[in-house]
Amino acid sequence: MNLITNASDALGEHVGTITVSTGAMQVDRLELARIQPLEDLPAGEYVFVEVADTGCGMDAETRARIFEPFFTTKFTGRGLGLAAVQGIMRGHHGAIQFTSAPNQGTTFRLLFPPLVITSETAPAVVQLELKDHGKILIVDDEATVRQISVEVLQYFGYETASAESGARAVELAAAYPPFDCVLLDLTMPGLSSEETLRALRRLDATIGVVLMTGYSEQDAAQRFGNIPLNGFLQKPFTPYELRRHIQTALTQIQAQRRLSATAF
């Protein structure tokens, strides 16, 4: 936010462009020496968020002082934006790269160390821990959410299927039963999440549901009235939060299935 505010300030009254992008890159020792990270960082791969503007740019004198707390060239500036960015990046063990010149615009790039998860580098103990079981149906109209959830859940050992709509989810649940749990997006075009869940529970009364939402748990729960749910996952979530919610839901469902099996 601070970078984008600064970019917007730099455009001032003029028409210009602010570009926000993400990516991954190799950073060598030379480059690390040039940008003087806040701590000793290893050369290698980094992921980045970049904010570029076509605004007024900075001269050498300004460039040298931008991270100083209370340094500002603005009438109403507090000079705290970039100091805060620097603090945040320190917390992430990352670094800040930037280029700027008067009338040439400015580009800030925030470099983060990548989180590397591979089964080869994970110790054996963790491997054992990864053997989760269950069949999960992921329903979200956003392709990235589906893709990430599938990858994460498969990594932890789950079987997965994914659907881009409620209608497709119901089709899959009917064609490839039984699913243990559905990871359901709250707001989707077409068949709503409530209607989707009702249809899924008609197919299998014991299927669990973890609701994914950007809204608060209370708002979301209200929409579902008295339909029982097995968990709420606030977007954005981490792989471990996703796993924990699915695990909790599956424990509840297994208990419920055992109960309904002994009822006969």
Ligand SMILES: Nc1ncnc2c1ncn2[C@@H]1O[C@H](COP(=O)(O)OP(=O)(O)OP(=O)(O)O)[C@@H](O)[C@H]1O
């Ligand atoms: N994108 C940019 N283009 C041109 N100059 C910039 C840019 N970003 C930062 N600066 C310069 O760096 C200075 C410090 O920025 P910083 O965000 O720390 O404080 P500020 O924007 O002045 O005040 P605030 O505390 O409200 O953020 C700015 O006053 C400005 O001179």
Ligand SMILES: [Mg+2]
């Ligand atoms: Mg600022």
